[in-house]
């Protein structure tokens with residue numbers, strides 16, 4: 205089958221040799237997935253999820269049982285008092301913007317003790333001037349960068365916390381930066397430090413790409429709010445839209461009033477028939493994340509052994525599903541993305557090309573053949589066409605597909621003469 209799908213004998217053998225060395229690693233990933241699978245099932249059982257939770261609700265959505273029960277399931281899984289999980293939260297950025305704007309008031313200050321946040325949050329916060337930003341509402345922002353070695357700058361964090369500091373935001377995943385992603389334990393240490401200085405600071409974690417990678421989540425180590433996107437890990441590839449916020453009753457209540465309206469809060473917001481995909485996606489998420497992680501580790505091992513720089517490296521522990529590979533040439537980035545596209549179940553026949561996207565200062569190439577538009581729990585890759593010519597890739601709904609995509613990318617590089625497999 206691999207031959208029929210365009211994988212040469214030499215690439216297949218090379219991949220199999222790499223894979224055979226990863227048995228122990230993969231077994232550990234399976235153990236985490238097993239634990240998380242049981243965690244989700246237990247939450248669903250305790251919340252008495254039933255067939256009627258999948259019923260279509262329309263209009264105001266009063267007493268939408270499926271929606272309300274799903275929020276209980278999320279709260280139980282993340283060990284929080286409350287949750288807001290809605291198709292009306294359009295994406296991860298929206299969920300984060302909601303959590304921030306709902307819990308900050310004019311005169312408050314937001315602190316990021318982990319350096320620059322994700323690109324799209326710059327406009328939410330007002331780091332880049334933007335209509336409707338927190339800055340326009342009189343909310344100030346402060347940032348403490350990480351130390352050279354990627355660890356927290358405790359001394360300056362302490363100095364930055366002041367009378368006005370109402371909330372801190374911690375991004376778990378590196379996103380498209382080269383810093384390391386943080387483990388849940390590291391995040392817990394940072395939260396404990398901040399709370400030892402100012403106990404009533406609200407600690408929010410941007411959990412995008414991190415869900416189910418470990419057996420604990422940031423809410424297990426003191427986070428007051430944990431936020432993410434349903435077209436990433438927790439949607440399991442089935443959720444067609446959505447975002448979630450889990451956390452304390454007080455924070456989530458604020459979020460609900462901000463999402464809908466003061467006075468209405470969680471009571472309105474019909475689920476419009478998406479509930480089955482939300483439940484089933486959440487149920488599948490632990491194993492989907494395991495497949496994506498195996499793909500990331502497989503790719504790290506393949507490309508590291510060929511002499512390319514990879515972040516995280518081939519042996520590092522994982523705290524999110526993103527893998528970066530630095531090819532050093534535009535052709536490398538382009539070939540890799542073409543290979544990922546060619547391995548997709550959807551749109552495999554199109555060829556991605558670099559283009560000037562709004563908001564970026566260079567051309568960008570993106571590969572995705574997804575069932576849900578823009579879903580990055582599905583196998584996807586993108587890279588800006590500028591030095592150091594790195595590609596970021598993530599996802600894969602099954603390990604088999606992730607493996608095929610990576611082999612297909614390698615095939616592309618071999619055929620272009622960018623990589624030689626001779627030992």
Ligand SMILES: *Cc1c(COP(=O)(O)O)cnc(C)c1O
Nearest residue numbers: 295296297322377379410412433
């Ligand atoms: C993807 C992502 C976001 C934004 O999510 P969108 O759904 O793309 O709006 C925010 N933070 C991090 C770390 C992300 O990976």
